[in-house]
Amino acid sequence: MKDELARRLVQSLKDAGINFVTYLPETRLSQILPLIRDDPAMELIAVANESEAVTIAAGATLAGKQAAVYMENTGIYVASYSLLAVGKQLGVPLLLVVAYLGGVPDLRNSFLYATIGKHSVPVLDGLGIDHRLVEDGEKLEVKVKDAVRAANALRAPYALLFAGEFSE
Amino acid sequence: MIRYECLQMLASKMSNQLVVTSQSGQRIEWSHLSRHEGNLLLGMMGCAIGVATGLALALPHRKVIAIDSDGSVLLSLFNLATLGNLQPKNLLIYVFDNGVYSGSRISYPTATSGNTDLAAMAQAAGIKTAQTIRAFEEFKKVGIAALDKDELGFYVCKVDESLMHREIARPNIDLAENKYTFVRYLERTEEKPIPFVGRG
Numbered sequence: 001m002k003d004e005l006a007r008r009l010v011q012s013l014k015d016a017g018i019n020f021v022t023y024l025p026e027t028r029l030s031q032i033l034p035l036i037r038d039d040p041a042m043e044l045i046a047v048a049n050e051s052e053a054v055t056i057a058a059g060a061t062l063a064g065k066q067a068a069v070y071m072e073n074t075g076i077y078v079a080s081y082s083l084l085a086v087g088k089q090l091g092v093p094l095l096l097v098v099a100y101l102g103g104v105p106d107l108r109n110s111f112l113y114a115t116i117g118k119h120s121v122p123v124l125d126g127l128g129i130d131h132r133l134v135e136d137g138e139k140l141e142v143k144v145k146d147a148v149r150a151a152n153a154l155r156a157p158y159a160l161l162f163a164g165e166f167s168e
Numbered sequence: 169m170i171r172y173e174c175l176q177m178l179a180s181k182m183s184n185q186l187v188v189t190s191q192s193g194q195r196i197e198w199s200h201l202s203r204h205e206g207n208l209l210l211g212m213m214g215c216a217i218g219v220a221t222g223l224a225l226a227l228p229h230r231k232v233i234a235i236d237s238d239g240s241v242l243l244s245l246f247n248l249a250t251l252g253n254l255q256p257k258n259l260l261i262y263v264f265d266n267g268v269y270s271g272s273r274i275s276y277p278t279a280t281s282g283n284t285d286l287a288a289m290a291q292a293a294g295i296k297t298a299q300t301i302r303a304f305e306e307f308k309k310v311g312i313a314a315l316d317k318d319e320l321g322f323y324v325c326k327v328d329e330s331l332m333h334r335e336i337a338r339p340n341i342d343l344a345e346n347k348y349t350f351v352r353y354l355e356r357t358e359e360k361p362i363p364f365v366g367r368g
Binding site: 017020043045046047048049051052054055056057058059060061062063064065066067081082085086089090091092093151152153155 | 188208210211212214215217218219220221222223224225226227244246247249250253254343344347350351354358360361362363364366
């Protein structure tokens with residue numbers, strides 16, 4: 001991902017009200033991490049497992065934060081229990097910022113990712129988590145804001161799947 | 169040591185603390201002992217410490233208590249490494265460790281009835297105040313005193329298996345109702361709106 005796109009993504013999160021981010025780093029979107037870390041308006045929390053990225057972000061949301069969870073799409077599989085048990089069952093809005101590895105629009109796709117990545121959308125559908133694919137920077141700010149609004153309205157996690165230019 | 173007696177003692181000390189319980193016997197017992205609006209009774213295992221951590225990070229001036237079980241902590245051991253580094257000073261965790269999956273009704277053993285020592289694991293993960301409590305007198309002295317400490321605490325309370333939670337009424341508050349009661353309580357006591365609740 002080009003630095004300018006990373007900067008726009010972080011600014012979009014901030015403009016959408018995101019002020020608390022839990023994360024497990026990965027390869028496609030990781031340039032956003034130092035930008036979030038250096039922004040005093042956003043709290044960045046490192047975790048050991050995507051499952052607790054979800055539960056910690058959920059706790060912060062209940063306390064008044066607008067939280068995002070940044071993870072690789074394999075994290076959706078790891079966190080599916082928490083996404084159901086806390087995100088869906090309790091009804092807590094969370095923006096899932098997901099690097100979509102192994103999908104057709106992943107510009108760095110390979111045999112390492114494809115078999116696993118192709119299940120991401122069916123798994124999100126199975127979990128009942130709404131999602132949107134973002135492949136370029138067109139209307140990025142609007143798409144992030146729409147996603148946060150949708151999560152709050154649904155009282156549920158909402159996933160943005162980043163691929164295309166974000167996987168360069 | 170009997171969990172219900174520990175919870176009874178703990179409930180008598182509650183004022184404005186926030187309490188998160190995981191699913192299992194202690195959820196039923198705590199809801200029976202405390203009707204406080206600051207209680208969040210989660211419906212599944214393995215999520216209470218994470219949610220309590222998020223609350224503690226977002227509200228660093230409030231004491232947040234997680235009431236959990238051995239089976240539940242074993243399901244989310246990654247929490248220990250994360251907490252060992254985050255060190256939220258306002259988070260206090262009680263793990264009521266009966267050594268069995270009591271909710272399964274066949275009470276098969278958990279790993280803590282074998283060689284696994286959760287307090288030692290927590291210490292090795294970086295949680296400095298992590299210890300095992302084995303007697304009610306010790307719980308009254310050490311466990312209750314932890315409420316007034318300004319540090320991350322992880323107390324593994326070794327309890328006998330008790331079927332008390334099957335004899336008392338289960339909570340009749342559903343998860344959504346509990347969530348909104350909890351959030352409205354926070355709005356009132358923190359004097360700020362919780363954004364996601366929003367307006368219809």
